Amino acid sequence: MRGAGGWLHERWRRRVSLLALGALEPAERAAALAHLERCPACREELAALRDVLALVDADPVHDAAPPLSAAALAARVRRRLDVSRPSAAARGAMLRPLAAAAAVVLAVWALPAAGPRRPPAAAARPAEVTDETLERLEAHVAREQAVRYLNAAQDVLVTVSVARRDCERKGGRVDVAGEARRSRELLERRPLLELNHARVASARPVLDDVELVLRDVASLEACARARDLAAIQRLLQQRRLLMKIDLMTRELQG
Amino acid sequence: MGRLAQGERELLEPLMQRHHRRIYRIALAYLRDADEALDAVQETFVKAYRGAARWDPGSEVGPWLTRIAVNHCIDVYRRGRRVGAVADPLAETDHDARAADQAPSPERRVLGRELAERIARALRSLPPQQRAVFVLRHYDEMSLPEIATSLGLSVGTVKSSLHRAVHRLRERLEGLRA
Numbered sequence: 001m002r003g004a005g006g007w008l009h010e011r012w013r014r015r016v017s018l019l020a021l022g023a024l025e026p027a028e029r030a031a032a033l034a035h036l037e038r039c040p041a042c043r044e045e046l047a048a049l050r051d052v053l054a055l056v057d058a059d060p061v062h063d064a065a066p067p068l069s070a071a072a073l074a075a076r077v078r079r080r081l082d083v084s085r086p087s088a089a090a091r092g093a094m095l096r097p098l099a100a101a102a103a104v105v106l107a108v109w110a111l112p113a114a115g116p117r118r119p120p121a122a123a124a125r126p127a128e129v130t131d132e133t134l135e136r137l138e139a140h141v142a143r144e145q146a147v148r149y150l151n152a153a154q155d156v157l158v159t160v161s162v163a164r165r166d167c168e169r170k171g172g173r174v175d176v177a178g179e180a181r182r183s184r185e186l187l188e189r190r191p192l193l194e195l196n197h198a199r200v201a202s203a204r205p206v207l208d209d210v211e212l213v214l215r216d217v218a219s220l221e222a223c224a225r226a227r228d229l230a231a232i233q234r235l236l237q238q239r240r241l242l243m244k245i246d247l248m249t250r251e252l253q254g
Numbered sequence: 255m256g257r258l259a260q261g262e263r264e265l266l267e268p269l270m271q272r273h274h275r276r277i278y279r280i281a282l283a284y285l286r287d288a289d290e291a292l293d294a295v296q297e298t299f300v301k302a303y304r305g306a307a308r309w310d311p312g313s314e315v316g317p318w319l320t321r322i323a324v325n326h327c328i329d330v331y332r333r334g335r336r337v338g339a340v341a342d343p344l345a346e347t348d349h350d351a352r353a354a355d356q357a358p359s360p361e362r363r364v365l366g367r368e369l370a371e372r373i374a375r376a377l378r379s380l381p382p383q384q385r386a387v388f389v390l391r392h393y394d395e396m397s398l399p400e401i402a403t404s405l406g407l408s409v410g411t412v413k414s415s416l417h418r419a420v421h422r423l424r425e426r427l428e429g430l431r432a
Contacts, residue, residue: 014413014414021420023398048424052420065275067288073292077270080296
């Protein structure tokens with residue numbers, strides 16, 4: 001049977017736990033310490049709990065830092081927000097060029113129907129819209145292409161920067177089969193990018209850096225040696241490539 | 255936060271700069287998996303951005319983010335996405351450049367890994383809420399009222415949870431030496 005003494009002692013045990021955790025207010029702490037003076041069982045318990053907490057203090061997690069910078073993580077968050085639900089501003093930005101393209105299609109469609117009997121002024125109006133709109137469309141397409149490519153490359157490189165899946169086929173090696181394949185696909189897409197447009201010319205140096213690292217990743221074996229992967233990870237850090245990609249995509253998106 | 259609620263996404267980065275290390279450490283201590291912890295950081299800020307309009311300007315951002323992060327970790331744990339997985343918290347990529355400068359010896363790393371695995375198993379034996387309370391106290395050194403605010407609990411519940419958690423850990427870790 002547990003009497004009032006048992007209940008009281010349970011209260012002290014709780015205070016001893018909190019004392020071990022350093023979570024008592026000064027007055028409670030003083031009372032607990034006074035109790036310990038006359039209670040060998042609680043002293044023993046405190047010592048045992050402190051040993052356990054010293055073990056947890058040695059947990060390497062205390063010193064762990066995220067493998068990505070705040071900038072790279074912020075880029076991931078922004079992409080995640082874009083994928084799940086574009087903001088009103090982003091929807092507007094996407095719809096504007098579509099509206100412009102629709103205007104071009106309507107203008108082209110309207111020309112034959114209008115025929116030669118239309119007054120010249122009416123025929124000239126769609127042509128005026130078309131020149132300006134086409135220029136905007138070209139710039140938009142070039143920018144979108146470059147942004148999509150950079151985002152895809154960043155996805156691969158972010159995975160590379162944290163890769164640690166053990167290879168099932170070869171012990172002590174890292175599985176990068178997916179990253180290597182996606183790098184090869186991206187390298188194949190690279191010549192298709194339209195980079196002659198003035199609005200995307202500034203992306204070239206970043207794309208060249210990306211290409212360099214993607215070539216390294218593409219050349220890795222599916223079960224890569226940890227040191228080969230670490231060399232690429234160092235290269236990524238030295239060139240601060242994830243941050244550069246982030247800044248460039250933001251610049252391209254205006 | 256008010257400006258974030260109005261869609262100023264560029265404010266995400268300074269917010270993450272201030273809080274992402276702490277949130278990562280909490281998530282890693284709770285989930286014991288580096289990839290899951292990184293996802294938890296990302297999801298925390300995605301949810302913070304989406305919920306910025308609901309943030310109470312009279313309260314601090316830190317505990318609010320902590321609450322989002324811990325709730326996410328509890329969800330992940332309950333979904334059982336990472337049953338039995340143990341992180342390698344000493345892997346090179348878990349550390350930033352400053353930590354790498356003070357890299358431990360290989361022997362120390364092996365010992366650290368074994369210890370981390372034992373601690374991970376012991377922490378996994380705790381109910382989700384107890385684990386959250388213990389992680390916030392011991393890995394983030396939050397005060398009891400801060401933990402109570404972050405998790406929406408009373409201070410009394412926080413105390414009981416800590417008491418039970420530390421005794422459960424004692425059962426699991428007794429006899430082990432750091």
